[in-house]
Amino acid sequence: MTTVENIVSRYREPLENSPLDLVQDWKRTRPDAKIVGCYPVYTPVELIHAAGMLPVGVIGAGNRLEIAHADSRFQSFVCSIVKSTLELGLTDRLKFLDGMVFHSICDPARNLGSVFTRNFPDLMVEYIHFPQNMTSPHTVEYMLAEYKRIAVSYEKLARRKITDEALSNSIALYNTQRRLMRELYAIRHATPQNLSTVECYVLTRIGTLLPAEEHIAILEEAIPQLRQRNEKPKDRIRVVLEGSFCEQPPLELLEGLEAAGCYILDDDFVIGWRWFAEDIPTDGDPMRNLANAYLNRSVYSGVKHDTREPKSKHLIDKFKDARADAVLILAAKFCEPALFDYALYKRALEKEGIPHLCLEFEEKMWIFDKARTEVETFVESMLFD
Amino acid sequence: MAETPAAEKTQYQGQMHLLQKEMMGRYFERVTRAAEKGEGKAVYMLISGNPVELVQAFDLIPVYPEIDALQLAAKKSALPFILKAEELGYSMDNCAYVKADVGMFLGDRKTPFATIPLPSLILCNYVGCNVYLQWFEHLAEYCDGQLYNLDIPFLRDPSGVPSAEDVTYVVRQLEEVIEACERLTGKKLDYAKLKQIVSRSSETGQMWARIKALTKNLPSPFDAYFDSVTMMAPLYCLRGTEEGVRFFETALKEMEEKVRLGQGPLPQERFRFVIEGPPPWGHLRAFRDMFSKWGAVAVASTYSTVGGLWEFGFHHDANHPLESIAQHMLQWNVTNRNFLQRYQQLRRYVEEWHADALVIHSVKSCRLFSAGQGDMREYFTKELNVPTLLIESDLEDPRYFSEAQLKNRVDAFFESLEHKKMVRAGADAGGAA
Numbered sequence: 001m002t003t004v005e006n007i008v009s010r011y012r013e014p015l016e017n018s019p020l021d022l023v024q025d026w027k028r029t030r031p032d033a034k035i036v037g038c039y040p041v042y043t044p045v046e047l048i049h050a051a052g053m054l055p056v057g058v059i060g061a062g063n064r065l066e067i068a069h070a071d072s073r074f075q076s077f078v079c080s081i082v083k084s085t086l087e088l089g090l091t092d093r094l095k096f097l098d099g100m101v102f103h104s105i106c107d108p109a110r111n112l113g114s115v116f117t118r119n120f121p122d123l124m125v126e127y128i129h130f131p132q133n134m135t136s137p138h139t140v141e142y143m144l145a146e147y148k149r150i151a152v153s154y155e156k157l158a159r160r161k162i163t164d165e166a167l168s169n170s171i172a173l174y175n176t177q178r179r180l181m182r183e184l185y186a187i188r189h190a191t192p193q194n195l196s197t198v199e200c201y202v203l204t205r206i207g208t209l210l211p212a213e214e215h216i217a218i219l220e221e222a223i224p225q226l227r228q229r230n231e232k233p234k235d236r237i238r239v240v241l242e243g244s245f246c247e248q249p250p251l252e253l254l255e256g257l258e259a260a261g262c263y264i265l266d267d268d269f270v271i272g273w274r275w276f277a278e279d280i281p282t283d284g285d286p287m288r289n290l291a292n293a294y295l296n297r298s299v300y301s302g303v304k305h306d307t308r309e310p311k312s313k314h315l316i317d318k319f320k321d322a323r324a325d326a327v328l329i330l331a332a333k334f335c336e337p338a339l340f341d342y343a344l345y346k347r348a349l350e351k352e353g354i355p356h357l358c359l360e361f362e363e364k365m366w367i368f369d370k371a372r373t374e375v376e377t378f379v380e381s382m383l384f385d
Numbered sequence: 386m387a388e389t390p391a392a393e394k395t396q397y398q399g400q401m402h403l404l405q406k407e408m409m410g411r412y413f414e415r416v417t418r419a420a421e422k423g424e425g426k427a428v429y430m431l432i433s434g435n436p437v438e439l440v441q442a443f444d445l446i447p448v449y450p451e452i453d454a455l456q457l458a459a460k461k462s463a464l465p466f467i468l469k470a471e472e473l474g475y476s477m478d479n480c481a482y483v484k485a486d487v488g489m490f491l492g493d494r495k496t497p498f499a500t501i502p503l504p505s506l507i508l509c510n511y512v513g514c515n516v517y518l519q520w521f522e523h524l525a526e527y528c529d530g531q532l533y534n535l536d537i538p539f540l541r542d543p544s545g546v547p548s549a550e551d552v553t554y555v556v557r558q559l560e561e562v563i564e565a566c567e568r569l570t571g572k573k574l575d576y577a578k579l580k581q582i583v584s585r586s587s588e589t590g591q592m593w594a595r596i597k598a599l600t601k602n603l604p605s606p607f608d609a610y611f612d613s614v615t616m617m618a619p620l621y622c623l624r625g626t627e628e629g630v631r632f633f634e635t636a637l638k639e640m641e642e643k644v645r646l647g648q649g650p651l652p653q654e655r656f657r658f659v660i661e662g663p664p665p666w667g668h669l670r671a672f673r674d675m676f677s678k679w680g681a682v683a684v685a686s687t688y689s690t691v692g693g694l695w696e697f698g699f700h701h702d703a704n705h706p707l708e709s710i711a712q713h714m715l716q717w718n719v720t721n722r723n724f725l726q727r728y729q730q731l732r733r734y735v736e737e738w739h740a741d742a743l744v745i746h747s748v749k750s751c752r753l754f755s756a757g758q759g760d761m762r763e764y765f766t767k768e769l770n771v772p773t774l775l776i777e778s779d780l781e782d783p784r785y786f787s788e789a790q791l792k793n794r795v796d797a798f799f800e801s802l803e804h805k806k807m808v809r810a811g812a813d814a815g816g817a818a
Binding site: 072082108110115126134136149 | 752
């Protein structure tokens with residue numbers, strides 16, 4: 001049996017150094033396999049998988065990659081992940097990819113897709129426009145057409161048809177993966193002392209880099225062990241964290257937040273890979289199921305504008321559901337969706353009298369003292385006031 | 386070193402400018418009456434690929450928060466509103482158009498140019514800009530207003546055109562917008578009236594295209610950046626009205642006359658440039674003077690195609706009003722086109738409008754425009770060999786306009802262009818001898 005401690009220490013270092021090395025290791029043993037990189041936030045990975053390709057999350061480069069070229073293409077006021085992703089490409093670190101898919105999440109990410117198209121002519125670059133009209137009865141038809149269009153593109157790349165059967169199987173596979181990640185988060189929710197934020201992060205994030213089958217096997221081994229753990233709760237405040245749905249904070253920062261006195265009961269790290277609060281149906285037309293699920297079963301997010309219910313209501317529900325003491329907004333610097341959301345969250349949280357703290361981070365940050373001190377002060381004000 | 390020429394300022398104030406002032410004055414009076422006397426209902430919309438025809442068909446009043454924000458900047462009254470929004474939790478790094486508008490919206494909505502009415506419908510025409518979605522989401526929450534997200538699929542196919550499904554999806558949504566307007570006004574859509582409005586839009590678009598083609602002349606009769614903005618307000622607020630048509634007839638006639646007389650906006654046109662990006666509204670005069678002093682005239686600009694791109698052949702079709710509004714929103718504006726399509730638009734401008742250089746005005750607020758403009762510069766300088774200047778400021782926030790620094794960059798750029806010109810002229814003379 002592999003212990004959770006072993007799994008976490010096996011993967012933590014590559015995740016911090018150069019996450020995509022894990023994929024390159026995999027590719028070395030399967031030179032003919034095709035791989036499609038998925039920029040955040042959500043990608044319908046089932047379509048890639050059903051074409052016989054491996055979808056992997058290209059979610060920035062962490063804080064160990066020096067940006068030497070990309071900063072002459074994207075200005076100082078553009079977020080770090082856009083630049084680090086381009087830097088990976090410009091320094092030939094994405095050569096193992098056959099395709100890359102971007103989405104309509106924000107303006108810089110959209111332009112990055114075009115910059116990729118121009119700079120890497122050998123790479124298939126796709127772009128999915130996710131609908132922002134969640135109320136029209138016609139939206140699902142549009143979405144279905146969009147998924148059909150992208151499927152044709154993947155079929156061309158894979159030289160293989162995406163059959164309904166293959167797609168249903170892929171949906172079932174990723175349902176299992178997502179269900180296990182929900183179980184993981186349920187453990188943290190109920191007993192945060194038994195699963196640290198970093199452990200939970202590592203166990204989740206590797207799911208964006210390994211084949212789903214491998215990730216499922218790892219989680220199936222880890223979850224029963226975590227259920228056996230019986231740590232004594234520490235004197236910490238309970239928080240839910242919001243705002244890190246795209247660029248990812250360094251693991252040292254997460255450790256620092258916890259050490260400063262917080263149990264992070266829920267968060268939105270790599271939320272695109274945990275996009276559904278329940279399984280996607282596997283009977284009937286699978287592509288329609290996938291489209292419907294986006295419209296009606298997906299989680300709320302700063303990059304999805306659902307006029308049916310305000311995002312802040314969802315955040316407050318999440319807070320109440322976790323029986324948390326406070327909300328921690330951890331937004332990437334220059335991330336317009338997260339920073340705009342904060343203004344609405346702040347208003348709603350104040351109205352409800354919910355304590356909150358807003359911190360900005362960058363994936364490339366190295367110094368965590370300031371963030372840690374801010375959280376410590378915040379925690380102290382909550383524990384002793 | 387070449388002598389820095391003395392500042393040249395354009396003094397030109399034609400009939401077109403006077404008429405614009407008068408018409409926009411009337412428009413803002415109407416907006417104010419709606420706010421203060423409850424006369425008429427306001428529909429908030431965004432500029433990019435706006436479907437103003439639908440709003441006009443119901444005699445609703447189009448209100449564009451972007452125009453309000455840029456007016457605040459132009460009247461140098463944006464900063465207190467921006468600061469107020471930042472106090473409420475908006476970041477230093479959020480779009481300052483939104484912040485100025487929110488700061489104003491949450492007060493008494495009185496501005497130096499109009500009192501802004503509350504919206505009866507918040508119509509978020511999501512055409513390219515993702516911040517639009519946030520902006521209108523916020524306004525809707527602040528006033529508990531009715532919000533409709535009119536989702537326009539981005540041009541993402543390599544063909545550069547929308548798919549049949551994209552068009553159908555937009556038309557179906559336009560029908561829902563019509564239903565919303567019917568509920569709001571208690572009136573059924575008068576289809577004949579819509580057709581007439583779309584027909585006027587078609588006329589307007591064609592005249593605007595002809596006006597823009599005139600800047601291919603030497604000298605260019607007007608500045609396609611600084612003078613185009615004069616024509617853009619009527620294009621968005623009055624398109625589809627008789628008044629709007631009259632404005633463009635006047636402007637076209639006046640510009641054709643200037644071409645006939647060989648007149649330009651400056652006493653002498655020494656450089657022709659294409660400009661990319663929105664202008665710094667709070668410092669328009671100072672910014673213009675930086676170019677005027679070099680005898681540099683903008684002959685084409687991408688900014689003037691935000692609301693619609695008419696110069697490459699598109700015009701509305703009154704026989705298919707909803708389909709042509711959909712086409713306008715999907716394909717015929719710069720913001721819904723992908724970044725590489727913008728490179729090609731600029732390339733056409735440089736080539737067909739005979740420009741000497743490209744100036745990229747990179748604004749922090751608008752990342753739709755700016756994110757990645759370093760790659761654009763790379764393309765123009767390395768692949769096409771077009772002299773390119775990249776400068777940074779902002780469209781709204783006065784804290785990001787560093788006049789001395791911009792001036793130095795602009796001066797250095799035109800100095801080197803002048804030097805190249807002299808060398809080339811020398812070589813040509815040598816070759817001829």
